[in-house]
Amino acid sequence: MREFMRITKALADDNRVRVLLALKAGELCVCQISELCGLAPSTISKHLSILYQAGLIESRKEERWVFYRLPSKEATIAIREAIDWVQKSLGGTPQAAEDRKKLKQILKVDPTTICQRQLRR
Amino acid sequence: MREFMRITKALADDNRVRVLLALKAGELCVCQISELCGLAPSTISKHLSILYQAGLIESRKEERWVFYRLPSKEATIAIREAIDWVQKSLGGTPQAAEDRKKLKQILKVDPTTICQRQLRR
């Protein structure tokens, strides 16, 4: 129950759901997600930690960056069903399409540039 | 998106999820749910309205009572999947079993008695 509620609470925020949808295409680092959502890196970091503690994402450290991705096949049934549910329900919405488009632009430049861009604000 | 987030936000509360699990067995009126959760009728009414606006439950008026139930087959895919997900993930938990037991006791007496019992507090 506790575990399940962590999942539902994690899904109860627009930006966190957007992150899950974005990760469908592959792993992303904090600054890329920050750019996608238009939120401060610290805010995104907090969101990612909530998703992580719910088991909805995994992470990998590479040099200075931390990459987040959807969980592997070994995840709980509850987790896998939750992610499938999100994808199936929202994958076709305008919001998701718009984010995919925006993400394509973000992936064109390398993370370093994005982080520097964020510093200027 | 808006609609989906209404669902996730509705699921992000322990008591509302408990209600969905309880309704698996059949329709219930406000005072019965209030008794099950140990919360004031006005609080339960608010929870039910949130579930209702998310499309997760339907209602029926009979005399003084309003009965709530899970939606019929014609519900959205997102709705049906959400409910199935809840049931599958939590149906076997101790919390759910305990609530089923408690519910059995509540169903033994008629709603009128329960409401009067609530007035004495």
Place this chain on the structure above:
DNA sequence: ACTATATTTCGTCGAATGCCGAAATGTCAA
């Protein structure tokens, strides 16, 4: 029409949430 009763709405309060910027942490390169 009046009363009793089941539910909903409203006002309020404390707790939790989401956001930011600043400071702290960790990692790589010089």
Place this chain on the structure above:
DNA sequence: TTGACATTTCGGCATTCGACGAAATATAGT
């Protein structure tokens, strides 16, 4: 070891949420 940089943690502030009781609404019986 020092400096640069990506991320996380912390402290704050405004908003939302969940709880209650009181008042309002709706329905049935007298």
